[in-house]
Amino acid sequence: MNAALSQTPPEAVGTAIELRSVTKVFGTGSAESVTALDEVSLAIRDNEFFTLLGPSGCGKTTLLRLLAGFEQVTRGDILLFGDDVAGLPPHKRPINTVFQHYALFPHMTVAENVAFGLRMLRRDKAEIGRTVESMLTLVKMPDLGERKSSQLSGGQQQRVALARALANHPRVLLLDEPLSALDLKLRQEMRLELKTLQRETGITFIFVTHDQEEALTMSDRIAVLRAGRIQQVGTPDVIYEHPANPFVANFMGETNLLPAVIGAAERDMVRCHLEGGAEILARPVGDNAAGSRITLSLRPERIVLSADSGSGLTGRITDCLYRGTDTSYRVTLENGPELLVYEQNVADRGNGMSVGNSVRVLIAPGAARILAG
């Protein structure tokens, strides 16, 4: 269902932003020119919480700056609600940005910061006053309007930056790693708030992050970028459960990447032979001819360990790390590679699960995912 949705052609639903083969090269012509974005095509829907996810240097911030108008594309087109924005300066785009380090104006009060955009749009004074008040209430800072922005904590600055951007009722809000400067507790709180805010305002959020957990918990859809190219676009569960390639699988949390050879088909599954002889049943993806070499992605939490004798593969625990809600094991298969396994710490577990013990390793058919190459 989700997979099908992500493949719907962009024209079908309201499209907020469309990128057509966008390429951005810095230092064109010079010897050290850098291609930050390489033929990126993407459609972002109206009212969507869309996340650009990737390691630093993957081009996600460049993409955001192209959308805001701070940079110009080298090749390709950017369409904003169907209109080409080429040559449109930042102050003429119905887009607002929450900057990574907030970029609040230090010589203005909180209220003046929030009012800035509306003042530039020459809105009515009374209307500006009302909007500023409602925005500060929205971000839960109703009584701090007269403070200078330099007197605020990081979390408060974050909220003011949000209020300042949202006060203009932009059609698209760009967020450049806005949570990266906050501490863990506040970050988790702000995730929920941002998500709620997006749902309530109905504004298209384009969120840039390198944190896969942030991306998974907040987004409607995620685009994973690497070295200026899009690796996969999809809903969080599709990206996590059905990564398109080893990079995505590895970047979206922990996984076991296992080289394997396709064997015989078995009902709707196909046998995958691991190095060493162990076999795993996986759902075929496209044309998996017998004998072809593939990589399997097997999430650590999808593997079950059991101290009882019975069916399954046999392995030996080589390492064990208690992590609170779960325990992380390293298990070397008798006739296969080493696996990373997460087991929930429920009351009746833990017997016979210490380092050196032999255990049964249960991998449900279809738990592993076949990746191309």
Add this chain to the structure above:
Amino acid sequence: MRSDMMAGSRPYDLKRYPGFGFMAAVCLGLLYLPLFVLVFFSFNERRSVSNWSEFSLDWYAKALANDAIRQAATNSFLVATVATIAATVLATAAALATTRVQRFRGLTACYAVINSPLMVPEIVTAVALLSFLSLIGLELGVGNVMIAHTVFCVPFAYLPIRARLHGMDTTLEQAAADLYADPVQTFRHVTLPMLMPGIIAGAALAFVISLDDFIITQMVASAGATTLPVYIYSQVRMGVTPEVNAVSSMLLGVSIVFVSMAVLLRKKETA
């Protein structure tokens, strides 16, 4: 324990170096003793700048009543004010043009050209200005002095403004543009207010430099366009009187006020 930590946090305590106090005293003495003597004898009752008799403000009263001194002082402040405004505007524009653009070939050359009045010997600038102004036949009296002062005040105003702009986060200007401010509005509402400490510091420096200038003014100033330093020089040739001391002391006082202002604003900006 605590004193150990204190000592550890200041490993290069200058006060502990043998001879440091002595050297500092010699240097400060050389710098300030002559100034102190000058100010001291401006309060002398007798017409001597080396033999103290008793305290008096007579020489100040005399100086303030002297028409030639009043004329020179008026010229000085008029020239300094006009030159400061003109130089600060030019310097601000130059600072924006050299920091808010993409780096281009010749940017370093631009810095050198803008700051060259600091490097060129003042007597050379003075002679050059004198011959240039007479070449084009410009005879504006005090106006000529104003033009000349504007020329050499530009780099003094430029340096603090450029330093301030250089340290300013450009994302603030991007944020303004993102919030629908066109380039002019961005400058008015964000860049200029943030730049103000630098501009005031630059203007204060330019004002003092103009007020104190002698060599260039001496060359360029026609009769009737005399400034205070030029007047003081002409009086000193006829022998130093406490009246000259009094005028010099007042000039010193004004300079101190402006330099302190520049320093205090610098401090505020780094705080």
